[in-house]
Amino acid sequence: MGMASRSIGLKEIGEALKKAKSGWYSLHMAAASHAIAQRIPLVDFILEVRDARIPLSSHCQLLSNFPPSSLRRIIVMNKTDLANHSQLKEWTQYFEQQNCISYGVNSHNKENVKKFLNFLQAQVRELKRIDHSGHTTTMMIIGIPNVGKSALANSLHQLGRISAAEKGKLKHTIVSPHPGETKNISSLKIGSHPNIYVLDTPGILPPQIHDSEVCTKLALTGAIENLVGEKELARYFLAILNTSDGYKKWERLSTHGNDKSFTGQEVEGSSDSKLNMKRKRQYPSDHTQAEPQKL
Numbered sequence: 001m002g003m004a005s006r007s008i009g010l011k012e013i014g015e016a017l018k019k020a021k022s023g024w025y026s027l028h029m030a031a032a033s034h035a036i037a038q039r040i041p042l043v044d045f046i047l048e049v050r051d052a053r054i055p056l057s058s059h060c061q062l063l064s065n066f067p068p069s070s071l072r073r074i075i076v077m078n079k080t081d082l083a084n085h086s087q088l089k090e091w092t093q094y095f096e097q098q099n100c101i102s103y104g105v106n107s108h109n110k111e112n113v114k115k116f117l118n119f120l121q122a123q124v125r126e127l128k129r130i131d132h133s134g135h136t137t138t139m140m141i142i143g144i145p146n147v148g149k150s151a152l153a154n155s156l157h158q159l160g161r162i163s164a165a166e167k168g169k170l171k172h173t174i175v176s177p178h179p180g181e182t183k184n185i186s187s188l189k190i191g192s193h194p195n196i197y198v199l200d201t202p203g204i205l206p207p208q209i210h211d212s213e214v215c216t217k218l219a220l221t222g223a224i225e226n227l228v229g230e231k232e233l234a235r236y237f238l239a240i241l242n243t244s245d246g247y248k249k250w251e252r253l254s255t256h257g258n259d260k261s262f263t264g265q266e267v268e269g270s271s272d273s274k275l276n277m278k279r280k281r282q283y284p285s286d287h288t289q290a291e292p293q294k295l
């Protein structure tokens with residue numbers, strides 16, 4: 001199967017999604033988007049959670065309505081345990097070049113989240129140094145569905161430096177493998193002296209996504225569910241694997257009798273032909289855009 005069959009798979013999925021007519025956009029999502037947009041100017045930091053496997057496709061479109069200079073935004077590439085590590089480094093460099101602060105994290109890993117928490121505290125100290133305010137710092141976690149916002153909020157809350165009494169009444173927000181489980185905005189304390197709170201919010205998507213490859217990536221990584229047939233998705237996934245260097249590596253391993261080679265880790269990198277790799281040195285791409293989108 002080559003590029004031709006990959007584009008056939010893509011077309012089928014694009015058509016399926018067109019028929020589904022933005023079925024992901026419920027009244028609830030519209031209300032949540034409105035509530036989040038109203039709070040954006042009121043918070044100190046925005047933690048925009050993205051999926052580390054597709055850091056461009058999983059961006060939160062709502063943020064493009066706000067001038068970048070009006071936001072203190074940190075792009076959090078979550079689920080690093082599922083992503084290709086060398087590509088992650090490239091993404092970090094890419095965001096640096098775009099003057100964006102980014103951070104890769106695995107919300108299920110305690111040590112990882114601790115380091116992230118220290119990083120956030122350093123950001124807060126820096127802010128306090130500049131504005132000399134003693135007020136509580138608020139960080140709003142936003143992003144598309146299922147990228148791990150609630151998992152991250154819970155981990156930060158559990159590990160946060162808060163008093164023993166406060167630890168006694170730890171809250172927690174719902175974490176689920178299905179998108180759209182978080183229904184309300186909830187506030188969790190993650191630090192004292194200075195007080196820091198994170199706001200966990202429901203996952204949001206725009207009413208329409210015109211790029212069918214973006215839709216497919218979102219379906220493959222779980223942000224959009226039940227709108228594309230599993231068969232179509234599997235065919236597209238296989239088409240990506242078949243055009244990949246990663247697949248060839250697995251094939252080689254399996255001919256040597258090693259059946260542990262299917263790790264699922266190289267999906268995003270797998271669509272790299274050597275040519276693409278060359279191009280990627282200049283523009284990292286999660287294969288949803290010919291060149292990096294404006295961030």
Ligand SMILES: Nc1nc2c(ncn2[C@@H]2O[C@H](COP(=O)(O)OP(=O)(O)OP(=O)(O)O)[C@@H](O)[C@H]2O)c(=O)[nH]1
Nearest residue numbers: 079107145146147148149150151176177180182203
């Ligand atoms: N492997 C891995 N899985 C994660 C990570 N973070 C979250 N998950 C899983 O991803 C799924 C979605 O996590 P949630 O925290 O519910 O995602 P959300 O962004 O709050 O989802 P919505 O409520 O739809 O907005 C759950 O099955 C989590 O266990 C991570 O760092 N690595």
